[in-house]
Amino acid sequence: MAFFARPSSASAAVRIVNPNTQNETVQPPRKDSVQRRCRNVMIYGYCKFEDKGCVYYHPPSEDATPAPPRSTSPAVATTATSPISAHAVNAPVFVPKASPLSYTSSPPSAPVTVARQSLASPSPSSPAPPDYRQSTEHYGYSDGDQMTELDTQFYDGSQHFNGYSAEYAQNMEVPFYTGPSQVYMSEPLDYHLYTPTIPSAFVNSSAASHFVPPSSELRQVLQERSHTSRSVPLITSNLPEELQGYHTFTPIDNVGAPDRKKFFFNFSSTVYRAINSTDGVPYVLRRIENFRLMQQTAFNPIEAWSQIRHPNIVPVHEAFTTRSFNDNSLVVAYSYYPNAQTLFDAHLKSKMSPSLPQHIQNGHRTLGHAHSLPQLPQYGQSPPSQFSLSQSMHQLQLGGIPERVLWSYIVQIASAIKRVHEAGLAVRTIDATKILLTGKNRVRIGSCAIWDVLTYEQHLDIVALQHEDLQHFGRLIFALCCNNTQATTNGNFQKSLEIISKTYSPDVKTIALFLISKNHPHKNISTVFEMISGRLVTELEDALEGMDRLEDEMLSELENARLFRLLCKFGFINERPEFARDPRWSETGDRYIIKLFRDYVFHQIDERGNPVTNMSHVLTCLNKLDAGTEEKIMLVARDEQSCLVVSYKEIKACIEAAFSDLSRASSA
């Protein structure tokens, strides 16, 4: 019979050989379970529950098989000195009922040399080993079995095992039971080893939440953003190759468009994306054309703005002047949000269809679009009433945005204004063309600080500017509700008010009127927050739900990196063509164990000979391998004539050794 012995390296891997080759005592016929030998005696040499109610048979001390010393090499662990006889395998084994693949894993214990009947052909002359591949029922551990009463004595469900701790390693003989449930684990579940998922009752990845689209759409949107931020324009003529540490300039607005507005004091502005050579990150550079900065102190507001970090404000990074565009330009650098849209583009631009925006008519929703048809109720949410559904439809048909989205914008923008006002600044860019939609219903005020630089010499009154912010905010609400940027001017005011009264709740009208009012005695951002306080709870709930969703998405990706690294190493090591004719490479030492382990992970078959393609088995094995746990598994040779009992820790060492051999060779 062939078997493998690792040549010289120390290992606890223990081969298991055919019991026919040994001088076995004949296994006494099986009795009922009360007469069966206690497995603790088989494995540890004693049972600490012998006198505490363990119902299994405990032989007198001279019969008790002592625990074998941990072998340092499989060559040492020969069958001649095998301290545990073949009938050891008939001792009660705790096999997880729930895990169909667990027959090949053994409970953590000291290395054991056990005689093993060939899995393929049990010999009638030798004691019948348990058929690990058969019914787990037979050895299944249930509430009524041996361990239930005993183990609950020392099981502490609240105790957390750390598979890496020294204490854990020393106490490996402590059996691992998961408490009074029926599930038996051969190894404690450890956060290093697997990724539990959040109960789907709370997180539904296939449904859109207020801030996060369904999983598939989210992935697509992220891919598109990544694609956009890496795309390079075909023609970038007339743009500087390098400017103030930025390179790869790409215009991201319509530079040559005839209807370009002159937003900043009649200064034209152009927006570019450029890569910063210091950190390699893309930024947005807004260039104010033909502007000559008269004094260096005009940059003071930039410094104040760069201190402001708020989730609804596009961060300001730096500013500089340049003549590289063949004029005197002021350039302000901001964080870049790929595929961001202005509120104007998202909600107000569409002249094609005054009733419904085009992307809604097409049934196409992207993350950047805040428009969404009234959504079906989701788990845990009360369904919208018939009234609110018809309200939303009505709002959309009139071209305005749904009320829920509108309140979300109001809360976010108000929150940004509050932060800015508290910092002693004014926003000054509360305008549909300067507020960006950077995610589903997520808005950020952009182009901040520019006005302050442009008007630095005018020494404007900050309180008046803050007051103006609120007025602009009111105008924005009117524009969004009525789908008209001129909703409050050109004699449209009364008509706009009617539209709002008809299509939105009274609260919208109240806040919009309060914001555009002049000379209101208590008009400040704190009063605004008092007025919208009822809406904050909904916003908070939706934001937290979005966080749960994103965490859930992240969980599903968490293991990728470590598993990918492991699989790469497998790929490098296994079946290298240059060693194809050299069995010493793949059939000996570490590489052989790795090869068998790969079979164990990927090439298992079920009792009917069909391939097992169980991803969770693969993930569990690879995670345990990556963590290098002490848990032992049995690796069976392809001819089923020999097998090895080896721990994940040892397999990990084998992989690392084989991989570093290859790395050394490649670097040499």
Ligand SMILES: Nc1ncnc2c1ncn2[C@@H]1O[C@H](COP(=O)(O)OP(=O)(O)OP(=O)(O)O)[C@@H](O)[C@H]1O
């Ligand atoms: N920080 C940013 N990240 C990503 N894209 C941005 C950023 N700031 C602006 N943009 C994009 O740049 C484009 C041009 O912005 P801009 O503010 O010039 O809008 P605009 O409507 O063209 O206004 P204007 O007519 O005043 O130039 C818009 O599509 C906007 O989405």
